[in-house]
Amino acid sequence: MSRYLLRGGRVIDPASGVDERRDLLIEEGVVASTGATLDEAGAEVIDVAGAVVAPGLVDLHTHVREPGREDEETIASASAAAAAGGYTAICTMPNTDPIADSAAIVEKVWALGREAGLVEVVAAGALSKGQRGEKMADIGEMVRSVARVRLFTDDGHGVQNSLFARRVMEYLVTFDAIYAEHCEDEALAAGGMMHEGERSMALGMRGIPSEAEELMAARDIALAKLTGCRLHLLHISTAGTAEIVRRARAEGVRVTAEATPHHFSLTDAELESYDPNAKVNPPLRTEEDRAAIVGALADGTIDAIATDHAPHALEEKDVEFQYAPPGMVGLETSLALTLTELVHPGHISLTRAIELLSVGPSRILGLPQGGPLTSGDPAHVVVFDPDGEWTVDPARLRSLCKNTPFVGRKLRGRVLHTFFAGRLTVRDGVVLAGELV
Amino acid sequence: MMKHLLSMDQLSSADIVTILDTAESLRSVTDRPIKKLPTLRGRTVCNLFYEASTRTRISFELAAKRLSADVINFSADSKSSVAKGESFKDTAWTLEAMGVDAIIVRHGSSGAPHQLSQWVKASVLNAGDGQHEHPTQALLDLYSMREHFKDLEGLKVAIVGDVLHSRVARSNVKGLVTMGADVILIGPPTLIPPQAATWGARIGYDLDEVLEEIDVCYLLRVQKERQSEQLFPSLREYAALWGLDSRRLARMKPEVLVMHPGPMNRGVEIGADVSESPRSIILDQVANGLAVRMSLLYLMLGGRSEDGEVFE
Structure with missing residues (x-):
């Protein structure tokens, strides 16, 4: 295995409280040493002066389409897109075909992740069989499988039955596993295509009210209090939900939350073009909600930025707005959007950005990805130029699908290199898939 | 006049007055023994209807014919290419390839005319989209x-x-x-x-x-x-x-x-x-619908006649 000396970068490692210019020697999969100026000692020197060196990013919320829709995204293609985006771990959502509700499926996902070898692929399991919210999935078997599932969710659907939600939370306590909720009261949201408000009314589209999310978030927090289960709220999108989470945390409830780059970057104004690529669930909300999500990312209410990367084939998105499935890809734009929308305008610090993209999500999953990057720690590292400008070009995205409303957007912040367990997976922005294993 | 008519948002009060005044002038055509003007001779107008309609489709068809345009009616029903799974975009491109000058569209999905206007060179007239506009x-x-x-x-x-x-x-x-x-x-x-x-x-x-x-x-x-x-x-x-x-x-x-x-x-x-x-x-x-639709087709496709002879 090669030795690399990252020379002259600004190391930001929130887990060890470091933010300073120092060298990093990577050897045998770990950080061999750090220091102001390290001796080359036969290592390949990579000049990273002016760039940030940080723990590898972790995405809590990735939809790969394998098994079932390999034309849209495979575990290998999602891994390549993730590495290109600076990630060293992704948590795959269970809404594949078949649904990941048994040990056999999560083990397959895990094995394909190992085979691709570009990031740690952490399989999430379904809470319920077939994600129908009626019968428990094989939770214990998934926890004890080689995939070692630790996060369970019916993402794509909220659990509608409160008794079922309570029972699953109680059962998950056995393993101290996470109940992750897609907060959506389906009766309130039925038929909705965008955020309910002035704009949905003007555009003649059925809306999804904020309350559809907030009611379930409040219910789950009450149930988490009752059961003692760890609760994670997926892609929270409204000012109200942010406030509900803030209050629960102040009370000491074991709840964490994530928000997506599109919810802190865009509003329902995007829908005025009727661009199906801006259709997503939960929907893009109002400017007031967007600002509240930014505030909650800054003040620690939200723990993680998660992509909700959701590839959809062109023929599925290039249709009437009403018929398009919700979702957008995000693995390759999340770091740049965080820098462009949050760091550069001064809403959060670079350190906070790394907490949100790496440390926070890695703690939730119990991974080593979030650092610290001190001697002997596994070398999951991203190197990025925080000011590097680039324009989102669908032809250059590694994801098999190009459904993003950010096409043509000029962003500031680009990934230079990614190391996964000491191996270069991305070099000068190019994914090194061919050279692996 | 605008290229497409997708929403009333596009129209100022002056635009509306022009459309209504033109409709009033064209109204007289309906009272003539030969109810036809040559304005849109050689132009092709397509009625693209994804939802059932009686008055709007017939009204547009008659309006186009009164202005001497050729009219194609396409209903996305069980007998059409749509029933075979053709997408909205492919249908639009097919019509475009046949050289239509205007597409009058009714669709159950809000915003469909807006999307259509980005795909084709023809003028798009919204004949009702979902719960959005008419x-x-x-x-x-x-x-x-x-x-x-x-x-x-x-x-x-x-x-x-x-x-x-x-x-x-x-x-x-x-x-x-x-x-x-x-x-x-x-x-x-x-x-x-x-x-x-x-x-x-x-x-x-x-x-x-x-x-x-x-x-x-x-x-x-x-x-x-x-x-x-x-x-x-x-x-x-x-x-x-x-x-x-x-x-x-x-x-x-x-x-x-x-x-x-x-x-x-x-x-x-x-x-x-x-x-x-x-x-x-x-x-x-209903009767006025014909005059107003003639006015829109006239203003959007025909433009003002150079010799002012159109209304005679």
């Missing part, structure tokens, strides 16, 4: 009101019923507000969400309260399925609270106009006798 209906309604009231400014118009699901209501409110009319939306809050107030209209829940003050009572069609969606308890209760019957008509100003975009549910939003009363201009609306 601009030609609003224009013919404005025309019909203007026939009776010289000035639309300050005119008190009540729009009664299912505003939430109505593309006719959206386009009419925009057009009326642009022309300076005073619009009151009447119905239960399940059908008139508070956000409608941002359109510049007032909101009221009680029809009886406004009967004496209004110049126009515009009734929206109540779709039977709204009852099963629990938006109101029963059609009977709806009729009792918001239906225009002859008792209510008797309380209104003598010159009041009763309007309805059709098709009507007699006995629900409108009493059978009211629809046939002299105050009802529902059939005039």
Whole structure:
């Protein structure tokens, strides 16, 4: 295995409280040493002066389409897109075909992740069989499988039955596993295509009210209090939900939350073009909600930025707005959007950005990805130029699908290199898939 | 004139006046023994209808024919390529490849005409999209009101019923507000969400309260399925609270106009006798639709004639 000396970068490692210019020697999969100026000692020197060196990013919320829709995204293609985006771990959502509700499926996902070898692929399991919210999935078997599932969710659907939600939370306590909720009261949201408000009314589209999310978030927090289960709220999108989470945390409830780059970057104004690529669930909300999500990312209410990367084939998105499935890809734009929308305008610090993209999500999953990057720690590292400008070009995205409303957007912040367990997976922005294993 | 007509948002009051004035000039063509103008000779207009329609499709077809355009009718039904799975975009491109100059589109999905206008070079006219807009209906309604009231400014118009699901209501409110009319939306809050107030209209829940003050009572069609969606308890209760019957008509100003975009549910939003009363201009609306659609095709496709001879 090669030795690399990252020379002259600004190391930001929130887990060890470091933010300073120092060298990093990577050897045998770990950080061999750090220091102001390290001796080359036969290592390949990579000049990273002016760039940030940080723990590898972790995405809590990735939809790969394998098994079932390999034309849209495979575990290998999602891994390549993730590495290109600076990630060293992704948590795959269970809404594949078949649904990941048994040990056999999560083990397959895990094995394909190992085979691709570009990031740690952490399989999430379904809470319920077939994600129908009626019968428990094989939770214990998934926890004890080689995939070692630790996060369970019916993402794509909220659990509608409160008794079922309570029972699953109680059962998950056995393993101290996470109940992750897609907060959506389906009766309130039925038929909705965008955020309910002035704009949905003007555009003649059925809306999804904020309350559809907030009611379930409040219910789950009450149930988490009752059961003692760890609760994670997926892609929270409204000012109200942010406030509900803030209050629960102040009370000491074991709840964490994530928000997506599109919810802190865009509003329902995007829908005025009727661009199906801006259709997503939960929907893009109002400017007031967007600002509240930014505030909650800054003040620690939200723990993680998660992509909700959701590839959809062109023929599925290039249709009437009403018929398009919700979702957008995000693995390759999340770091740049965080820098462009949050760091550069001064809403959060670079350190906070790394907490949100790496440390926070890695703690939730119990991974080593979030650092610290001190001697002997596994070398999951991203190197990025925080000011590097680039324009989102669908032809250059590694994801098999190009459904993003950010096409043509000029962003500031680009990934230079990614190391996964000491191996270069991305070099000068190019994914090194061919050279692996 | 604009290339596409997608929404009433596009039109200023001057644009609306031009469209209505042109419609008035073209109206006379209908009274001639030979009801045809050569303006659009050699141009092709396609009616692309993804939803059932009688009056709008026939009205557009006749309008195009009166202006000597060639007309193609494409209904996305069981006999068409759509039934074989052809996408909206591919259908649009197919029509484009055949060289149509204008596509008149009706679609159940809000925003479909907007999307279509980005795919094709032809002019796109929105003939009703989902619950979004129906601009030609609003224009013919404005025309019909203007026939009776010289000035639309300050005119008190009540729009009664299912505003939430109505593309006719959206386009009419925009057009009326642009022309300076005073619009009151009447119905239960399940059908008139508070956000409608941002359109510049007032909101009221009680029809009886406004009967004496209004110049126009515009009734929206109540779709039977709204009852099963629990938006109101029963059609009977709806009729009792918001239906225009002859008792209510008797309380209104003598010159009041009763309007309805059709098709009507007699006995629900409108009493059978009211629809046939002299105050009802529902059939005039249909007749005026032809003139307004001729006007739009003329202005958008034909342009103004150089020698001014078009109207003769």
